Amino acid sequence: MRTVLVLMDTLRRDALGCYNPEGAAQTPCLDAFAQDSVVFDNHWIGSAPCMPARRDIMCGRYNFLERPWGPVEPFDVTLVDGLRAGGTYTHIATDHCHYARTGGEGYLQLFNTWELFRGQEGDPWVSRIDEPNNMPETFYGRVREQYQKNRGRWPREEDMPSPRTFRAACDFIDENAQDDDFFLMVEAFDPHEPFDVPDTYMELYGGSDGLDRDYFEIPPYKRVSDTDIPDSAVDYVQRRYKALVTMTDHWFGTLVDKLKERGIYEDTMVLVTTDHGYFLGERDYLGKNYMHLYNELAHLPFIVHFPGGARAGERAGQLTQAIDIMPTVLEAHGCPVPPEVCGASLMPLVTDAEAPTRDYGLFGVHAMTVNVTDGRYTYFRAPVPGNQPCFEYAAIPHTIRHKMGTECPDEIECGRFLARTNYPVYKIPCRKPANIDQREDCLEEVHDSLLFDLAEDYGQTHNLVGEDAAAEEHMVALLRRGLIEHEAPREQFDRLGLEPVEDAR
Incomplete structure (x- = not known):
């Protein structure tokens, strides 16, 4: 059994054409993937934000009832431990910089092998003491000096961290396509802020029209009405987010193409989801965490390509959450589901469209x-x-x-x-x-x-x-x-x- 779990951070449900035909970003690769897969219409957030959501995935139970953001605990029974005990090879390729900061310990080290691509957000990577020469003179929101230093290291789109993550995943497929028992986690930080995206993608959404300052890539976590950000700049950052979704969609498409090229797409389970949404001016909010978990944050995309193309193109209305990923993957690989797990396996849905999952989340x-x-x-x-x-x-x-x-x-x-x-x-x-x-x-x-x-x-x-x-x-x-x-x-x-x-x- 081969499984690929793709996690794109901050991927809003309404940004995908398969959920929102009117007004979504241009996501041709994910939309085509949805046609080959089961699209889950009732998938919900669990623990938020980034690292709590990842502990939900790894442990099959909610993090947020006991603790905030934090590492894998010594008593945690994890998805990767269960797979490795059953003989499955595990690998993660990611540019999620929070794994390398305090509070993100222990996740990468679970895997047989792992790759971390540096530089996203405020990742303390490029060690230049002086202020970088690319600091904008005028801007809305926030500017991170460290990120401005980091971004100087990727002159081309393919050098950016999330594209490098997908490229590394393709390399893994090339090197291991002959193996029939692996778990590959591909975790792109994009489309998380900063919404750093090449101009070629922005041109699909009107370029820089409406922005009267040099820079707006990192919204403040505030109400719009509590800032000096005009409606035109809010519209700009919404378009910038869509442009980054489109770029991420493109690189996801290279991974699907590689699976097809190596002849293993049809019999590989591929799960695509996110950790949470984001406010881009809706309800007067920018950012996340400090407001109620409205649907913009909590109602999430989840698309699963089951082996053999089972139920391709169908929709599933069952209620699902991130804690269901662990038992699903374990059952698919023939591994026992530990009693500590509170999630529900989705494997019965492969053959039974009416199979129950959970009645609440x-x-x-x-x-x-x-x-x-x-x-x-x-x-x-x-x-x-x-x-x-x-x-x-x-x-x-x-x-x-x-x-x-x-x-x-x-x-x-x-x-x-x-x-x-x-x-x-x-x-x-x-x-x-x-x-x-x-x-x-x-x-x-x-x-x-x-x-x-x-x-x-x-x-x-x-x-x-x-x-x-x-x-x-x-x-x-x-x-x-x-x-x-x-x-x-x-x-x-x-x-x-x-x-x-x-x-x-």
């Missing part, structure tokens, strides 16, 4: 709202005022931008606090969500609980909390059930204003 950012969907309704449960009690649980207390508990070391406990393992972990008071760093009140945008009926209101504009008592009661009960079944720490019930239950730990 939880999702969220640690220490923010906890959200649930049943595929029709989305319910965002806001924390109580003060957002307490709230803790981070970790054996390795690293997270994005800092180490956990440095401001309250005398309050940290250590013990066997997680139901699924006897491995001792730190229990660290959390007073500020780790992923929120550009505002004083981290929860100012999520003080209220929200309920939406997607069948009638996909745009999520009409809050049904207090209006539809039956739907609200149903979703609250589903949320409580989810917290219990996924072994959420007991204080999550208190933090969310839910009556605790005896079997919650």
Whole structure:
């Protein structure tokens, strides 16, 4: 069995023609791939943002209920460990720079072999002390000096990190096409910001029309109305995002072409998805993390080419999430699914279009709202005022931008606090969500609980909390059930204003 998992960071669902024929980016390669595959219409975010989503994939269970952004933990039972135990060769090619920073440890090292292409975002790669000579004089949003240094290292499109990632994946296929048992993970940082894309792709979307400054590639994580960014610049960055999606689509196409060239496309399982979406001015938002997880962030693309082209061109309405990838790949390779895994294998869908998956999905950012969907309704449960009690649980207390508990070391406990393992972990008071760093009140945008009926209101504009008592009661009960079944720490019930239950730990 051969499996290729392609993860494109920040790939919005509505950017793909197979989901949004009107107004999508130009994605001919992904659209053609969708014709050969099953397109999942009800795929949802789990833990957000980047590294929490990857731990969901690797462990088959939610990260966000226990901790924020962080490494693979010593007690984690992972997808790659299971594959390697069964004799499957594993390799990852990626330019996801967060694997090389504090809080991203342990993921790459799971694989038999791995390649990391440097330079994305603020990756401390090019060691030039002086300011680079390509700093823009005028700009909207943010400019990273380190990225400006890095980007000087790729004079051609094919030298950029995400194209190099896809090229490396093609090299792996060339070298190993004769092998019938491998797992290849291809992880492109694009189309994540900065939206750095050659002019040839921008010309497909109107070039630099509407931009009255030199640079706008990194939006601030703020409301548009709280910035000096005019509508014309918002339109420009939306077009710039689409241009980067088109470039990423092109390089994805080279990978599919290579699989076909080597004669292994038909009997290879290829899964394509993302970790989260992004706001590009919709609802007055730019960026991610600090707002409710509306559909722009949470309703994700997921396209699977099953071996033999099974069910090619069909749509699947079953509810799915990233935690389902681990059991799917393990079952496809004939490996046992560990009992710790909470995801559902999708392999039954190969032969049975009506096979069940799950009837709800939880999702969220640690220490923010906890959200649930049943595929029709989305319910965002806001924390109580003060957002307490709230803790981070970790054996390795690293997270994005800092180490956990440095401001309250005398309050940290250590013990066997997680139901699924006897491995001792730190229990660290959390007073500020780790992923929120550009505002004083981290929860100012999520003080209220929200309920939406997607069948009638996909745009999520009409809050049904207090209006539809039956739907609200149903979703609250589903949320409580989810917290219990996924072994959420007991204080999550208190933090969310839910009556605790005896079997919650």
